[in-house]
Amino acid sequence: MLGSKRILLIIGGGIAAYKTLDLIRRLRERGAMVTPVLTRAGAEFVTPLSVSALAGRKVFSDLFDLTDEAEMGHIQLSRSADLIVVAPATADLMAKMATGRADDLASTVLLATDTPVLIAPAMNVRMWQHPATERNIATLKGDGIAFVGPNAGDMACGEHGPGRMAEVPEILSAIETALGNGPLRGRRVLVTSGPTHEPIDPVRYIANRSSGAQGTAIAGALAALGAQVIFVTGPSTVPPPDGVTVIRVETAQEMLAAVEQALPVEAAICAAAVADWRVTSASESKIKKTKSGLPVLEFAENPDILATLSQRAESRPRLVVGFAAETDDVIDNATAKRVRKGCDWIVANDVRPSTGIMGGTENAVTLITADGAEEWPRMGKHQVAELLAARIATVLT
Structure with missing residues (x-):
């Protein structure tokens, strides 16, 4: 007011x-x-x-x-x-x-x-x-x-x-x-951002092309509305925003531990591009080429942070928002993901290389809720963040 x-x-x-x-x-x-x-x-x-x-x-x-x-x-x-x-x-x-x-x-x-x-x-x-x-x-x-x-x-x-x-x-x-009276003043929210790096050996890892720019912008936009933001970030290529509590992690397992440590929160925005798999036994020394052939890597599935938050019996945030970076059937896949994970919203985008979105400065997203799909025009990632933060504020206030 x-x-x-x-x-x-x-x-x-x-x-x-x-x-x-x-x-x-x-x-x-x-x-x-x-x-x-x-x-x-x-x-x-x-x-x-x-x-x-x-x-x-x-x-x-x-x-x-x-x-x-x-x-x-x-x-x-x-x-x-x-x-x-x-x-x-x-x-x-x-x-x-x-x-x-x-x-x-x-x-x-x-x-x-x-x-x-x-x-x-x-x-x-x-x-x-x-x-x-x-x-x-x-x-x-x-x-x-x-x-x-x-x-x-x-x-x-x-x-x-x-x-x-x-x-x-x-x-x-x-x-x-x-006026110093932001709509999210005093509200505690969690934002995950950036990629995770899953080690193969001391010099190699599994990751993706996420820069962390969108998650960083969201954390900044929420802080600008007065929220107390816990910002859990993987190895991002952009610096964290001012006015947030930064927790740096490398792997998906470390990110999950940091997220659970941050609870309870009123909203969780899972913008991080978490690697789906990790090597079960990362080598402690650099894997060398040998004449005996290619190395054999065994993989295990990483924890599903979005689903874990969404399906908690206790301390579930009032609002859980996930992201879906898709290359095919964006709306259908993102809609199915929202139901499967149990989150409240999914922010979906098309990350085919031709879009220039992954690692770029702009984004074109569709907000998926229980009420359907709302397509937003292509705009700068900071503008996407401001719109999403304003929408989150309407739920939490």
Whole structure:
């Protein structure tokens, strides 16, 4: 809940402005007081009347309103809020923020404030990827501006890619986090990540191509929502996120022991790519080539960490999420895996080499639940993590 928190909402000009009407309603449901600032371009997409009716307050729009400016209204607006939210944050608004321009009420408020600022960018994909916008993003992040989104997907202009404004639940979660009141505050969650390395001898092992990037991003996204994250990671190629408890392991057996030691938790997200098999008797010295032929390796099945967590009689997490990296019949195989393992959700993806997902920076997942399959558009792994974390928060809160 956001009881009595004061939110100054700056509505920029873009088709995504329609989402702010729902955002205002949901903020007020949570007890927040919303003061809207509507830009001239924003008023082309939502009306002052609709914004005012939902906010229950006057809409501010004109820098030179004599009644308000007699008391330096733009200064008062900039200092009286607990958080300033800009949604949608257009390329123009971001450029003004990055360069310190103040030629209308919204940009003047943003320049005059010492209040934390959260922005939800929304623009055409080419605009988002333009070098000028990338420079502005870097400047704003360096100035301490918090971002939520943008997401990837279809746009009103007919193009596809990153640039869609974050959805309202994501923005709400980001607001709560920015106010130090993340929806997962105090919740204890477990995330497994990375591959496992199953030794053959001191210099060789069995593994897979997982980089650990997706699991790492999920752990970071959950921590950003206030969760106490226990991060059990195999030998990953990416560093662990800040703000989590890191437990490093090598093998599947070590990972299972670490997972069981971490219990109880409210949610377990099993993103690790655990090797299915291990060599029963790893050699203590390097196996050498010999004229007698190839070495014979005997294998044993590794413990099934996801099934073990899902089927626990005691200390079962309220929510258990597994991953299914498939190359064929992705939805059918992932759906069957959810039932077989007994977990609540499966995050399925197609990892054929042609997708570039395994070891890459993007992912295209389908969330499998008891209610069916929900396909998400291809997007960056950090965006997948933020969406999944926001969805987890709806279950645990």
